[in-house]
Amino acid sequence: MTKTTTNLLLMLITIVAGTYFYVTCCSECNAGAVTTEPSTEQVIIKEPEATAYPFAIDGNGFTYNTNDNYNFNLSSQTFLTPLSLELKNGVNSLKEHLGTNENNVINVTGFYTSDEENNTAFPNLGLARANNIKNDLAAKGIPTAQINTFGKIMDEMIAKDGTYLGAASFSLIEKSATADDELKALYEKIKADPLILYFDTAEASISLDATQRQKVADISRYLDKVAGATTSVVGHTDATGQASTNMRLGQDRADFAKNYLMTNGIASDKIIATSKGHSQPIANNTTEEGREKNRRTVITLN
Structure with missing residues (x-):
């Protein structure tokens, strides 16, 4: 066998061996490969939970706390009725305290959000809500001279089915020395x-x-x-x-x-x-x- 023939034979053997090795090894690799299908799972976005502020007063010798409070519909100054028994009891207790502590005043702050409409007689909807609560307190026997009203923007409030739960806060303070x-x-x-x-x-x-x-x-x-x-x-x-x-x-x-x-x-x-x-x-x-x-x-x- 000539040298040329020998070289050609070796080249042929190399090609055949390489082809066999490629087919065998790559088939095993492909057999172990995992094909990932595009995900069809829907992403569910959770709605933020509604906020709820309690009727809570703690100060000047008076403490009362209930999760119930004055509630208001979106863009409304009028609180929803009926009021809960716990809230009514709290107002009655507050009335008794103020009756024996004439130097105390209750601050009522109504909350509102910047996307609500103000169709009231007040500069802002929060003050209108506080005034509506003031009228209820006065109707229950608390002198208006012992009630201060304020409005505060609270964009972190989140409504539940169109209703803001407890859109007001309360604090009991001493009458200001400069009030007169x-x-x-x-x-x-x-x-x-x-x-x-x-x-x-x-x-x-x-x-x-x-x-x-x-x-x-x-x-x-x-x-x-x-x-x-x-x-x-x-x-x-x-x-x-x-x-x-x-x-x-x-x-x-x-x-x-x-x-x-x-x-x-x-x-x-x-x-x-x-x-x-x-x-x-x-x-x-x-x-x-x-x-x-x-x-x-x-x-x-x-």
């Missing part, structure tokens, strides 16, 4: 800058802006705190039309403001609503600008 001075300053502020509502021709209702609603809240706060205090509501018109018609229109405007104040929790017997018709202009009735200024209702403290 603060009320005096509030009185002077309201007298110096009364609430004035302006109306379109022949109209007796408007929508109040945030600044006007804050003035309503200030008046409400003063009347709550000062026994015997009253507010005057005087309706005015421009000189267009007959005097008798304008007297009625001025009264309608005064009554609109009175009803608005009453929705803020102010008792009707603290509101004196009258009309001056067109008898007390503050601007020239011969110009449109002057007539606009005369179509007004002025609300201040007596």
